[in-house]
Amino acid sequence: MSLQNLNTFDPFADTGDDDTQPTNYIHIRIQQRNGRKTLTTVQGVPDEYDLKRILKVLKKDFACNGNIVKDDELGEVIQLQGDQRVKVMEFLTTQLALPKKNIKIHGF
Amino acid sequence: MAEENVDLGFDPTLKKKKKKPTKAVEESGNETTPEVDDVLSGLKKKKKKPAKVDVGGDESSGTPVDELTDALGELKLKKKKKKAVTADDFDKQLEKAGVLDETNVERESSVEPSTQTQYGLSYEELLDRFFTILKENNPELAGERSGTKFRIPPPICQREGSKRTAFANVQEIAEKLQRSPEHLIQYLFAELGTSGSVDGQKRLIIKGRFQPKQLENVLRRYIIEYVTCKTCKSINTQLKKESSNRLFFLVCNSCGSTRSVSSIKTGFQAHVGRRKKV
Numbered sequence A: 001m002s003l004q005n006l007n008t009f010d011p012f013a014d015t016g017d018d019d020t021q022p023t024n025y026i027h028i029r030i031q032q033r034n035g036r037k038t039l040t041t042v043q044g045v046p047d048e049y050d051l052k053r054i055l056k057v058l059k060k061d062f063a064c065n066g067n068i069v070k071d072d073e074l075g076e077v078i079q080l081q082g083d084q085r086v087k088v089m090e091f092l093t094t095q096l097a098l099p100k101k102n103i104k105i106h107g108f
Numbered sequence B: 001m002a003e004e005n006v007d008l009g010f011d012p013t014l015k016k017k018k019k020k021p022t023k024a025v026e027e028s029g030n031e032t033t034p035e036v037d038d039v040l041s042g043l044k045k046k047k048k049k050p051a052k053v054d055v056g057g058d059e060s061s062g063t064p065v066d067e068l069t070d071a072l073g074e075l076k077l078k079k080k081k082k083k084a085v086t087a088d089d090f091d092k093q094l095e096k097a098g099v100l101d102e103t104n105v106e107r108e109s110s111v112e113p114s115t116q117t118q119y120g121l122s123y124e125e126l127l128d129r130f131f132t133i134l135k136e137n138n139p140e141l142a143g144e145r146s147g148t149k150f151r152i153p154p155p156i157c158q159r160e161g162s163k164r165t166a167f168a169n170v171q172e173i174a175e176k177l178q179r180s181p182e183h184l185i186q187y188l189f190a191e192l193g194t195s196g197s198v199d200g201q202k203r204l205i206i207k208g209r210f211q212p213k214q215l216e217n218v219l220r221r222y223i224i225e226y227v228t229c230k231t232c233k234s235i236n237t238q239l240k241k242e243s244s245n246r247l248f249f250l251v252c253n254s255c256g257s258t259r260s261v262s263s264i265k266t267g268f269q270a271h272v273g274r275r276k277k278v
């Protein structure tokens, strides 16, 4: 016979759903420039990745120009010309094996 | 994205609304469940038929407002009409009764002159009257909780010059969502990576060109993140700021569950304007 009360239960055990809000989100945003032109920014790529190398590959893959901007608070941000949000997302998940739930696409 | 599959209260098709109120008047009590279904089905419909709001043009600004007033007012109008009709009927009946009654009552006085017949209202009429009044004054009590109140009108947007977009019904949408317009606007700006202002007619002027569809997408995400209850999917919720830890909490009015929501962050904003001369 087992007593329910005597079963040990650790209230602080990992329930597995505490990663709903990772603080290290990668934000992919879009901004409108003049006319139909847009700008895609990728913020929060983990430090262990070499942004310069990533940018080089992205520029070649997407056939667009881009650069790296240093922001005081947000670290280094990749800027790409045009709306490259979906492609960047794909690249991050397939090439860099970053979890999809850590990536947030913003914009319209 | 998964978000896009989630149905929200958008309902750009007018037809649903037009059908609704009549139904609502006819069958007052037992329509809570179909109502809920309708909120969802209205949405699915919307997917096939994207909001048909043309940019610019007087008509576009005119019709949606009409839709709204329809959605809100039709109920009342219908009711009033009905009420008027019943009142007329009532008068006629009174007249008839006046003529007939005196003879009738005198004749039937021995039977049973109930107070109702004295005032000329049958039980059904009284019930009808009760529900019309209740619906006019307190629609929530008459089983219309998930009705027009939680139907979110599609965003109306007009071109404001060549570089700006006017989002005409922000105020109204914010009201329907029970959020402060400022909060919604802050989110819109953060998501669209732009800025803007509210003009004299309480329209939101956004820098950049945006289609209604695009605004709707952003609105959809706002609703998922800051309005819907994750537990019961209700959008009858409140946003409360906890003063102790300065976090925002979403409190559901339907089921009472609470969840924390992240504050709106603008994030990185690239400088897109003309370069400053150094």
Ligand SMILES: [Zn+2]
Pocket: B229, B230, B231, B232, B233, B234, B252, B253, B254, B255, B256, B257
């Ligand atoms: Zn709830």
